[in-house]
Amino acid sequence: MFITTQLIAQTGTPAARTAITINEAWSFSKAPTGITNIAQVPQAGWQSVNIPHTWNATDVMDDEPGYYRGNGWYKKKLTINNTWKAKKVYLYFEGANQETEVWINGQIAGRHIGGYTGFYIPVSQWLQFDGKENLNEIVVRVNNSHNENIPPLTADFTFYGGIYRDCWLVTTEPLHFSLADHGSTGIFLTTPQVSAENASVQVNGAIANETGADKKVQVTTTVSDKTGKAVGTVSSTITVKKNSEAAFRQDIKSIVNPQLWTPDHPYCYTASTTIKDAKTGTVADQLTNTLGFRWFSFDADKGFFLNGNPYKLIGSSRHQDYKDLGNAVPDELARRDVQLLKQMGGNFLRIAHYPQDPAILQACDQLGILTSVEIPVVNEITESDTFTRNCANMQVEMIRQNFNHPSIIIWCYMNETLLRPHFNNDKPRQEIYFSNVAKLARTLDSITRKEDPSRYTMLVNHGDFNRYKTVGLTDIPMIVGWNLYSGWYGGSLTDFPAFLERHHKELSTKPLMVTEYGADADPRIRSLHPVRFDKSVEYTTAFHQYYLTEMLKRPFVAGAMLWNLADFNSETREETMPHINNKGLLTWDRTPKDPWYFYQAILRKEPFLKITSGYWKLRGGVADSNALVCNQPVQVAANLDEVELFMNGKSMGTKKVENGLAQWSVPFVDGTNDIVVRGTKEGKPYTDQLTVNFQLQPYRLDNEQLPFSQLNILLGADRYFIDEQRQQFWLPDQPYRPGSWGHIGGKPFKIANGGRLPYGTDKNIVGTDDDPIYQTQQTGIEQYRLDVPSGEYEITLHFAELLGGTVKGLPYNLSADTRKEDEVQRSFHVLVNNTPVLENFNIARQYGVARAVAKKVRITVTGQQGIIIAFTPITGEPVLNAIQVTKL
Numbered sequence: 001m002f003i004t005t006q007l008i009a010q011t012g013t014p015a016a017r018t019a020i021t022i023n024e025a026w027s028f029s030k031a032p033t034g035i036t037n038i039a040q041v042p043q044a045g046w047q048s049v050n051i052p053h054t055w056n057a058t059d060v061m062d063d064e065p066g067y068y069r070g071n072g073w074y075k076k077k078l079t080i081n082n083t084w085k086a087k088k089v090y091l092y093f094e095g096a097n098q099e100t101e102v103w104i105n106g107q108i109a110g111r112h113i114g115g116y117t118g119f120y121i122p123v124s125q126w127l128q129f130d131g132k133e134n135l136n137e138i139v140v141r142v143n144n145s146h147n148e149n150i151p152p153l154t155a156d157f158t159f160y161g162g163i164y165r166d167c168w169l170v171t172t173e174p175l176h177f178s179l180a181d182h183g184s185t186g187i188f189l190t191t192p193q194v195s196a197e198n199a200s201v202q203v204n205g206a207i208a209n210e211t212g213a214d215k216k217v218q219v220t221t222t223v224s225d226k227t228g229k230a231v232g233t234v235s236s237t238i239t240v241k242k243n244s245e246a247a248f249r250q251d252i253k254s255i256v257n258p259q260l261w262t263p264d265h266p267y268c269y270t271a272s273t274t275i276k277d278a279k280t281g282t283v284a285d286q287l288t289n290t291l292g293f294r295w296f297s298f299d300a301d302k303g304f305f306l307n308g309n310p311y312k313l314i315g316s317s318r319h320q321d322y323k324d325l326g327n328a329v330p331d332e333l334a335r336r337d338v339q340l341l342k343q344m345g346g347n348f349l350r351i352a353h354y355p356q357d358p359a360i361l362q363a364c365d366q367l368g369i370l371t372s373v374e375i376p377v378v379n380e381i382t383e384s385d386t387f388t389r390n391c392a393n394m395q396v397e398m399i400r401q402n403f404n405h406p407s408i409i410i411w412c413y414m415n416e417t418l419l420r421p422h423f424n425n426d427k428p429r430q431e432i433y434f435s436n437v438a439k440l441a442r443t444l445d446s447i448t449r450k451e452d453p454s455r456y457t458m459l460v461n462h463g464d465f466n467r468y469k470t471v472g473l474t475d476i477p478m479i480v481g482w483n484l485y486s487g488w489y490g491g492s493l494t495d496f497p498a499f500l501e502r503h504h505k506e507l508s509t510k511p512l513m514v515t516e517y518g519a520d521a522d523p524r525i526r527s528l529h530p531v532r533f534d535k536s537v538e539y540t541t542a543f544h545q546y547y548l549t550e551m552l553k554r555p556f557v558a559g560a561m562l563w564n565l566a567d568f569n570s571e572t573r574e575e576t577m578p579h580i581n582n583k584g585l586l587t588w589d590r591t592p593k594d595p596w597y598f599y600q601a602i603l604r605k606e607p608f609l610k611i612t613s614g615y616w617k618l619r620g621g622v623a624d625s626n627a628l629v630c631n632q633p634v635q636v637a638a639n640l641d642e643v644e645l646f647m648n649g650k651s652m653g654t655k656k657v658e659n660g661l662a663q664w665s666v667p668f669v670d671g672t673n674d675i676v677v678r679g680t681k682e683g684k685p686y687t688d689q690l691t692v693n694f695q696l697q698p699y700r701l702d703n704e705q706l707p708f709s710q711l712n713i714l715l716g717a718d719r720y721f722i723d724e725q726r727q728q729f730w731l732p733d734q735p736y737r738p739g740s741w742g743h744i745g746g747k748p749f750k751i752a753n754g755g756r757l758p759y760g761t762d763k764n765i766v767g768t769d770d771d772p773i774y775q776t777q778q779t780g781i782e783q784y785r786l787d788v789p790s791g792e793y794e795i796t797l798h799f800a801e802l803l804g805g806t807v808k809g810l811p812y813n814l815s816a817d818t819r820k821e822d823e824v825q826r827s828f829h830v831l832v833n834n835t836p837v838l839e840n841f842n843i844a845r846q847y848g849v850a851r852a853v854a855k856k857v858r859i860t861v862t863g864q865q866g867i868i869i870a871f872t873p874i875t876g877e878p879v880l881n882a883i884q885v886t887k888l
């Protein structure tokens with residue numbers, strides 16, 4: 001609210017309304033479920049916290065499944081000015097997840113359901129006024145337990161509990177704009193008519209009279225431009241009966257030559273509305289809302305139009321959490337995300353999957369980012385009246401609280417609700433479930449159209465075209481959104497344009513947005529042979545290049561919202577990075593990954609040139625021959641026509657930039673390598689440079705010019721792994737070749753029955769955060785050999801049993817159930833240069849499934865013997881996941 005609304009004081013006179021945060025020095029305690037009264041909360045265990053606060057910032061990151069979902073109690077002493085006795089006092093919570101109860105001085109003052117919308121609690125009647133400090137006490141109970149009647153029920157993100165957005169203390173005069181309307185400001189602005197020549201403004205609102213007497217008031221709205229100059233004004237007189245509210249409506253007919261709001265020119269006006277006592281002329285309340293003039297439309301053939309011009313919507317979704325903070329992020333970080341999207345060249349933010357901090361939409365208004373906002377009905381629904389009522393209430397709260405933002409053009413209300421269809425084993429019952437999903441969609445859609453006829457409605461589906469069409473969900477909204485991942489979760493890249501064409505043909509009257517597309521990129525994983533699901537940055541860059549190109553080609557695709565601006569927490573995800581969804585173009589703490597630069601090259605209007613291996617400053621590889629160089633690709637993102645690349649001072653040639661990217665194969669030497677790129681645009685030079693530390697391995701390990709120091713090898717993998725902290729670089733394995741190193745026997749671990757992984761597993765490996773080191777393996781290995789020169793060595797053998805245990809259904813799996821995998825019986829001996837180091841080694845029995853086990857041994861190598869690690873099976877097949885060899 002304090003985002004669209006500013007407090008205005010007439011020169012010299014104090015503002016009629018005040019608002020100030022009360023974020024500091026709360027006490028917080030978790031308490032066992034069942035406790036409904038603060039008196040029962042144990043005395044011990046309270047800690048001092050500031051708001052924004054979540055109690056899940058750390059427990060979503062540990063190896064234990066789940067996170068605390070239950071009650072959190074907050075309390076705080078409050079100093080209330082004596083003069084506020086004559087005022088009305090409120091608490092305003094921007095967001096608390098997800099059920100909240102508020103007590104003042106022991107009396108229940110209010111409740112709220114839903115974790116993503118704001119709410120006012122009127123508290124005057126419970127307050128004590130005698131001017132003493134800290135005389136009053138607020139107690140808040142917040143509960144983030146699963147509740148089958150409150151969305152979201154399940155989703156691929158974490159439902160952090162707590163008072164995780166700002167909390168405000170608000171005072172008004174007894175005569176004020178209504179604060180009883182779904183957390184809204186009580187004032188709703190529309191622009192019934194807008195053109196470049198002329199615009200009109202309509203103001204709808206309600207005034208509450210708590211003075212105890214009927215009041216005649218004068219309401220005035222003034223529209224001002226950025227310089228503060230009034231460009232239109234309207235006044236009306238209204239009588240408000242005591243103890244009641246009166247609605248009002250005002251029209252400002254002609255604002256001449258309005259500055260239109262566009263992403264390039266996000267010109268905001270303000271509309272300031274004042275209530276004056278008609279008799280005394282005293283200002284009772286005043287609010288200022290942001291106002292923008294623009295008009296827009298969607299067309300099923302031609303896409304989106306803004307102010308009459310075709311305009312491709314390109315941008316991302318955003319989750320509200322941040323590394324180490326969970327969802328309790330300060331406003332500055334929320335605003336920074338919008339700035340980052342702008343820097344990327346985006347013009348659209350899908351605020352998914354729930355309404356976010358008010359700071360987000362304020363930033364979108366000011367920076368020129370168009371938006372859609374949605375309530376968190378994700379994956380599935382509950383077929384109950386209470387669930388429907390809660391969804392409907394959230395939708396109304398979302399719309400009314402955010403009504404005045406010029407950046408919003410779409411209200412959305414469902415995401416992939418047929419992903420987790422109930423009653424898979426009872427088809428007739430499932431039909432009823434589907435019809436209830438459609439019924440809920442119709443209810444929410446018609447509420448939305450009624451609440452706000454000036455914007456579009458949207459419903460978002462996953463890529464099961466037939467199912468959504470059959471159930472009728474593609475008919476209901478004004479725009480259909482599709483979340484498409486072909487070439488990631490399944491299928492191939494070319495299925496994507498085919499899907500777009502199919503929509504255009506079969507749903508020829510429905511505007512289409514691609515509301516999600518993306519692929520995981522763990523910034524630590526790189527590959528020279530990227531394949532689907534290897535989690536490499538390279539695959540993801542190629543994926544985005546392909547998808548964006550296909551969408552840009554087709555005018556009927558109104559919008560392209562990549563998934564996701566940044567990595568985010570999803571507690572149930574356990575892949576290469578524990579509990580993280582890696583589809584962000586930025587990491588969880590907002591460091592760019594390569595595809596980020598690709599988007600800048602395509603979308604930014606100013607000249608752009610960047611070596612995309614921004615995060616890949618530590619590299620390694622094996623020399624191509626006895627010459628001490630290793631050729632590897634370097635990629636550049638640019639919007640210049642041609643770029644020249646220099647490797648260690650030598651030109652590698654000029655290349656044409658195609659589709660935002662150009663690539664060279666360049667010779668890296670051991671140690672520091674300087675890469676420079678140069679290009680020109682309209683005669684002006686541009687340049688970028690990168691220093692790469694390259695760990696070169698000689699072709700033969702006895703190379704005297706490059707004495708052996710360390711090797712870190714991932715078995716059964718075709719990818720590289722960067723360990724920034726230890727400054728170690730891991731290489732994919734190779735078959736043994738004399739003079740060098742490698743495995744003998746066995747084959748890369750691959751899940752049977754055509755699992756989607758090209759190799760390895762994406763099981764969570766406990767006991768490490770470097771899961772990729774353990775997620776691949778050579779199964780059935782006979783020997784590992786390294787023809788190192790004589791000397792002292794440390795060898796670390798890394799094991800993890802990849803089979804067996806419980807396999808959890810991932811959030812995106814259609815069959816989301818967990819299943820048991822058969823235990824394997826595997827035991828073997830390991831001998832290093834004939835000395836037994838592990839006997840009867842049974843990883844599963846000794847350590848359990850999917851746990852990282854590292855065994856370090858030291859060895860003296862003499863003469864030509866090298867290192868031979870032999871694996872002798874007793875039962876099943878011996879395995880090795882990774883190996884490190886260091887010369888001491």
Ligand code: GCB
Nearest residue numbers: 156415416483516581583812
């Ligand atoms: C989706 C969901 C989103 C997930 C995403 C993914 O379709 O809407 O919540 O995070 O896919 O990464 O799987």
Ligand code: CA
Nearest residue numbers: 165166331357
């Ligand atoms: Ca805030």
